[in-house]
Amino acid sequence: MNIRCGIIGLPNIGKSTLFNLLTNSQVKTDNYPFCTINPNIGIVNLYDPRLYKIANIINVNNILFSRIQLIDTAGLIKNAANGIGLGEKILEQLYKVNIIYHVVRNFKKNSIHHVYNRISPTEDINIINMELILYDLIKCESLLSKLKYNIANKNIIKIYNKLISCLNSNKMLKTLDFSDEEKNIVSSLNFITLKPMIYIFNCDNEINTQNILNTTNYNKDIIININFLKEKNINNIIEKSMLDKVNFRIYNKILSKNNLVKLFMITFNLLNIINFFTFNDKEIKSWMIKRGTTALTAAKKIHSDIYNGFIKVKVINYNKFILINNNKFQRLNKIPYSIYNKYYSIIDGDILKFVFR
Ligand SMILES: Nc1nc2c(ncn2[C@@H]2O[C@H](COP(=O)(O)OP(=O)(O)OP(=O)(O)O)[C@@H](O)[C@H]2O)c(=O)[nH]1
Numbered sequence: 001m002n003i004r005c006g007i008i009g010l011p012n013i014g015k016s017t018l019f020n021l022l023t024n025s026q027v028k029t030d031n032y033p034f035c036t037i038n039p040n041i042g043i044v045n046l047y048d049p050r051l052y053k054i055a056n057i058i059n060v061n062n063i064l065f066s067r068i069q070l071i072d073t074a075g076l077i078k079n080a081a082n083g084i085g086l087g088e089k090i091l092e093q094l095y096k097v098n099i100i101y102h103v104v105r106n107f108k109k110n111s112i113h114h115v116y117n118r119i120s121p122t123e124d125i126n127i128i129n130m131e132l133i134l135y136d137l138i139k140c141e142s143l144l145s146k147l148k149y150n151i152a153n154k155n156i157i158k159i160y161n162k163l164i165s166c167l168n169s170n171k172m173l174k175t176l177d178f179s180d181e182e183k184n185i186v187s188s189l190n191f192i193t194l195k196p197m198i199y200i201f202n203c204d205n206e207i208n209t210q211n212i213l214n215t216t217n218y219n220k221d222i223i224i225n226i227n228f229l230k231e232k233n234i235n236n237i238i239e240k241s242m243l244d245k246v247n248f249r250i251y252n253k254i255l256s257k258n259n260l261v262k263l264f265m266i267t268f269n270l271l272n273i274i275n276f277f278t279f280n281d282k283e284i285k286s287w288m289i290k291r292g293t294t295a296l297t298a299a300k301k302i303h304s305d306i307y308n309g310f311i312k313v314k315v316i317n318y319n320k321f322i323l324i325n326n327n328k329f330q331r332l333n334k335i336p337y338s339i340y341n342k343y344y345s346i347i348d349g350d351i352l353k354f355v356f357r
C-alpha cells in the first residue's frame with residue numbers, strides 16, 4: 001500500500017523542520033520564506049510501540065515499520081490558487097497525496113519572520129484553506145466546462161454543480177454528504193478538500209487548539225500540538241534502544257510520550273488503515289492494509305507464493321500475545337495461535353503466520 005502525505009502551510013513556519021524530524025534527514029531549513037522551492041521527498045517509518053514490544057519479547061533486533069512517503073512543499077501564500085508564488089505547482093502535487101499535514105505556526109519568537117507580520121493560527125489556517133478551496137473550485141469549473149450538456153451527462157453535471165456550490169460558499173468538499181453514486185464519481189477526481197487533513201501546530205506551549213478549529217469551521221479534521229524544535233527524533237531513540245536493551249522500558253516510556261507517535265496513530269485512523277505483523281527469527285515486520293482486508297488479500301501483499309498456495313493462517317492478536325508473555329504462561333514456541341481460513345478479516349495488531357503449500 002503506497003501512502004503519500006503532503007506537508008503544507010505558509011512559508012517559514014517549520015514545514016521542512018517537521019520533514020527532517022519525521023524522515024531523519026537534513027534538508028535545508030532557514031529563517032526566510034521560500035527556503036524550500038522544489039519539494040523534498042522522503043520516507044517516514046511509522047513507529048508503532050507494539051512492534052517494538054514484540055521485538056523485545058521474541059528477541060529480534062530488526063524492526064521493519066510501515067512506511068509512507070512524505071512530501072515537503074514550498075510555502076503557500078494568498079492567491080496561490082491563481083498562480084501567485086509557487087501556488088499551482090504546490091497544489092498540483094497535493095492531488096497525488098492521500099493525506100495532508102497542515103503545519104500552523106504557533107510559536108512566538110519574533111526573530112523568525114512571518115510573511116504577514118503577525119502570529120495568528122486562525123488567520124493562517126483560513127488563508128491556506130481558502131486557497132485549497134479555490135483550487136478545487138477552478139478544477140471543478142474546468143471539468144464542468146468540458147462536459148457537453150446532454151442526457152448522458154445529466155447526473156455528472158448535477159454532481160459538479162453540487163461541488164461548485166459547496167466550494168463557492170467557502171466550504172471544503174468533505175463537509176458534503178454523498179450518495180454511493182456520487183462517491184464513485186467524486187472519489188476518482190482527487191479533490192484536495194476531500195482529503196483527510198491533520199493540523200499540526202508548531203508550538204512553544206500547549207494551547208486550546210480546539211477553539212481555534214471551531215472558529216475556522218473545519219472541525220471534521222484533527223489537530224495535534226508538536227514542538228518541532230524540542231520533539232525527540234524517533235529514529236535516534238530506536239537506534240539507541242536497540243543497542244541498549246537493558247533500558248528497554250525507559251526508551252519505551254520516552255517513545256510512548258512522543259507526539260510524533262500520536263501523529264502516526266491519527267494518520268492510520270484517518271486513512272482507515274490497520275497494521276498486521278509477521279516475524280521470523282531475524283526480523284519483525286509491520287504491514288499496512290485497509291480495515292476489513294481478508295487473510296487471502298493480505299497474503300498476496302506479502303508474496304504471490306503465499307497467496308497461490310494459501311492453506312490457512314495462524315493468528316494471535318497483539319493484546320493476547322502481550323498478556324501471555326507478561327504472565328509467562330507459555331514459552332514462545334507454544335504461542336496459542338487460532339487457525340482461520342482465507343476469509344478471516346484481519347484485526348489491527350494481529351500477528352500472522354501463513355501456512356501455504
Ligand atoms: N522558535 C522556533 N523556530 C522554529 C520552530 N520551527 C522552525 N523554526 C525556525 O523557523 C525557520 C523556518 O523553518 P523551516 O523549517 O525552514 O520552515 P518552512 O516552513 O519549511 O519554510 P519555507 O520552506 O521557506 O516555506 C528556521 O529558522 C527554523 O529553525 C519552532 O518551533 N520555534
Ligand SMILES: [Mg+2]
Nearest residue numbers: 015016035036
Ligand atoms: Mg521548507
